[in-house]
Amino acid sequence: MKNFEYRSLTKIIFGKDQISNLERELEEFKVRKLLLVYGMSSIKNLGIYEQVIFICNKLDIEVYEEGGVRPNPDMSSVRSGIETCRTNDIDFVLAAGGGSAIDCAKAIAFGTKYDGDPWDVYLLKDKATSALPLGVIITLAATGTETNGNSVISNDETGEKRSVAYPFSVPKFAIIDPSYTLSVDRYHVIAGSMDIMMHVFEQFFSNTLRTETSDYMSMGVIKSVIENTSRYLAGEDGYETRANLSWASTIGLNWILGVDKVGDWATHRLSYPITKEYGITHGYALALIFTSWIRVALKYNSITMIPRLEIIGDMIFDGTDYSLVPDKLDELFSEWGAKVKLSEELKDVTLEEIDKLIENALALGSVGTVIEIDKEKALEIFKNSLGW
Structure with missing residues (x-):
């Protein structure tokens, strides 16, 4: 186990109707001008938008908006939000929605304080040093972004998708009302469940020795995700099922499971260009790569x-031999309706196209820690998933 310091910087406000506490939180930060960042229509359909505006009007807070943030948010939304913040002296950013809206809000918050092109930060050419304070209202159990400093942004102009993480990007508070996730459809519930599991596995697979405490905590989260996803698919949907998935999502990436070890994260990095190039939802893109990574890493x-x-x-699998674990994971995700091989998703893909995906994934250097994924090993992983 490695040395570490850990502090959870986010005040978690969990449960039904917790949006009522937004007034208290905004008062605490003495907010006068707020940028509300959100996606398409979900926060309006759920009544969140109306409640946010009501509370801000009550507190005499000026509200500016960056709406229409798409899945896999693009730099265009980030730059637009930064311009709004600078022009109007915004002093607080509030994100309401799923991981994309929150990641976009994080980029806006630090980009407002950054003098250069914020995309340079994602290319690791430079570092941000501060950010506007940020609060979030999460409506999807998947990314865990509500309590960490990570953000993932796409750039349509360059065809890239990149991530950074900063402690000052960690939200000050997170309102997590599982009721908001009840309207999420099956496709996105499954995507979210696989995303949660991958976050846990990316931390769990590590060369760091003697990390039994966090290892067994990780398995507890995985078991809960599998159990509650199975309950959902069996028709046992409702608040408690969604609450367990929501809490698993938060725990899955607030770093309590990975603070004692060096995680891997190769699967995420390899999946980014797949999502960007083919429009495959993040959780499903991860499932296309993960077990092939396991086989190559083994x-x-x-x-x-x-x-x-x-x-x-x-x-997780009742005493299954280690060598069969990748197959068991494939079976599980397939039962949930996910494709687990690139050969199922990209039937006519060419070697040249795969080379371009790999070049994009490795543009900032090799990835992974359990094994170092260079171009040769990345190609081996892709070929395994393609059945080549």
């Missing part, structure tokens, strides 16, 4: 992979 680093796969086999 080939090159069995010392790390075997004991960790044994834990999954024992605790």
Whole structure:
């Protein structure tokens, strides 16, 4: 186990009707001018927009908007929001919606304080140093972005998708009302569940030794996601099922599970160009790559992979042999209706197109820590998923 310092910077306000506490939180930060960042229509359909405006009017807060943020948010929304903040002296950013709206809001918040092109920050050419304070109202159980400093942004002009993380991008508060997720359809529930699991697995798979406490915590979150997703698919949908998935999403990426070890994150990095190029929803793109990554990582680093796969086999799949864990995961995701092979999704893809995906994924250098994924190993992973 490695040395660490851990502090949760986000005040979590969890449960039914917790939006009523937004007034208290905005008063605490003495907000006078607020930028509301949101996606398409969900926050209006759920009544969130109306409640936010009512509370802000009550507190005499001027509200400016950056609406229409799409899934896989583009830099155009970020730049538009930054311009609004600078022009109107915004002192607080409030994001309402799923992970895309929140990630966009994080980029706007630090981009407002940054003198250069914020895309340079995502290209790791420079670093942001501060941000406007940010609060969030989450409507989807998936990304865990509500309590961490991560943000993932796309750039249509360059055809890239990149991520950064800063402690000052961590939201000051997160209102998590699982009732808002009850309207999320099956496709996105499954996408969210797989995303949660991948966040946990990306932290769990690590070369760091003797991390049993967080390892077993991780397996608890995975078991809960599988159980509650299965309940949902069996027709046992409702507040409690969604509440468990919402809480798992938050725990899955507030870093309590990974603070004691060095995580991997290769699957995420390899999946970004797939999402960007083919419009495949993030959780489903991860499922196309993950078990192929496992198989290749097992080939090159069995010392790390075997004991960790044994834990999954024992605790998640009832004593399944470690070598069969990738197959069991494929079976699980397939039962949920997801495709688990690139050969199922990209039937006519060419080697040249795969090379371009890999070049994009590795544009900032090799990825992964369990094994270092260079171009050769990335191609091996893609070929495994394609059945080549």
